[in-house]
Amino acid sequence: MKVHFIAIGGSAMHNLAIALHKKGFEVTGSDDVLFEPSASRLGKYGILPAQTGWLPEKITPQLDAVILGMHARVDNPELLKAQELGIKIYSYPDYIYEQSKDKNRVVIGGSHGKTTITSMILHALQQAGKNFDYLVGAQLEGFDTMVKLTQEAPVIIIEGDEYLASPIDRRPKFHIYKADVGVISGIAWDHINVFPTFDNYIDQFRIFAETIQPGGELIYSETDEVLKTMVDGLSVDVNKLPYSLPEYTIYNGITSVLYSGKSYPLQIFGQHNLLNMEAARLVCQNLGIGQADFYTYLQTFKGAARRLEVVGKNDNATIFKDFAHSPSKLTATIQAVKSQFPNRPLIACIELHTFSSLNKEFLDEYAGTMDAADEAIVFIDRKTFGQKKIEPYPAEVVKNAFANERLLFFNEPALLLNHLEQLNIANSNLLMMSSGNFGGINLIELKNILL
Missing domain, CATH: 3.90.190.20 (Mur ligase, C-terminal domain)
Structure with missing residues (x-):
């Protein structure tokens, strides 16, 4: 497969490019500016563009697909050339779905906590020796890239952003993945340049919940009244699983969660992180990890980058x-x-x-x-x-x-x-x-x- 990335330097874009390169794809890309760490990481895998700028000559009929980043504009010369040649154009969430449509898809949404919940799930799955693919919005200790795509993994864990997919696809990203298991951590108005009212913003999460596949699971925080009201009003064929704070103590600057007579000291802290942990626990329960094992694995979780x-x-x-x-x-x-x-x-x-x-x-x-x-x-x-x-x-x-x-x-x-x-x-x-x-x-x- 020959795939070209327009705006390859973005956080998610360059990680997807690396993931596809590792999968054996022939990957090229362009961008008008390349910052660190994207440039070094692309260079490490031999897919750093030789020069910055938009070069329409890179768009040829031999390409199987073009992946368009949000950073590009609708009049991007490479995009116009791809449209002229009739090459299939994907946003990166579109392409993630294309590569994972036969897998069990877990999608984590919410106005806050998405990266941390996703990171906790990945940490527990790794500790448990599970085979999984993923897309996460931060660099994690123990993980080489922020995206992994393989043929073999039966499940993919996706951090599901509510922002728009691409300049020519105005859908929120998490609407595209068609989750089998969906998580919503909470709803607090954001991205007002795209969602001008709070009601309009809430609607995006309602639509996300409605994209969960029949018979799937919706895991949500019942501590968020806006979210709880929205979920209560849903008419969907999914199993609704609410979560709230676990029993915990704080002693000498260390937070421990309590379960079945045992204390599990954590390296993370804060009620928002304990709520995130419970969302991750319910996902891991769906994927075959018991509660005691999950808390044991989370004792070594240090948090996602730039999260406390x-x-x-x-x-x-x-x-x-x-x-x-x-x-x-x-x-x-x-x-x-x-x-x-x-x-x-x-x-x-x-x-x-x-x-x-x-x-x-x-x-x-x-x-x-x-x-x-x-x-x-x-x-x-x-x-x-x-x-x-x-x-x-x-x-x-x-x-x-x-x-x-x-x-x-x-x-x-x-x-x-x-x-x-x-x-x-x-x-x-x-x-x-x-x-x-x-x-x-x-x-x-x-x-x-x-x-």
């Missing part, structure tokens, strides 16, 4: 980084650290970086989300406003939206870095949250200064 990841620590302070950017993720992450370390003050810093989080109309959704932090900091890189063509707004707008007069606001990386370097974090924790990179601030260097 420890940047550095000493005896009385810890610096975390986290991918949290939406209001619900921000609240859950701050509460998790405060609950795990109740006697340590928390300095919490979030970078607003996504289109939704920067939208002035959406900003009020953040009201109260940082109240549990002892010091709250919001950062918006001034350059990001320009890149996303959003009119900049002053600190007062942010403070009013967060309903937090104590909140500190920075819009220059140098000013933020200067403030952070002056912090005394003895007997405290620092939590840095962003889906970006804080304007290029090096958290390892910051850790070396503070600790």
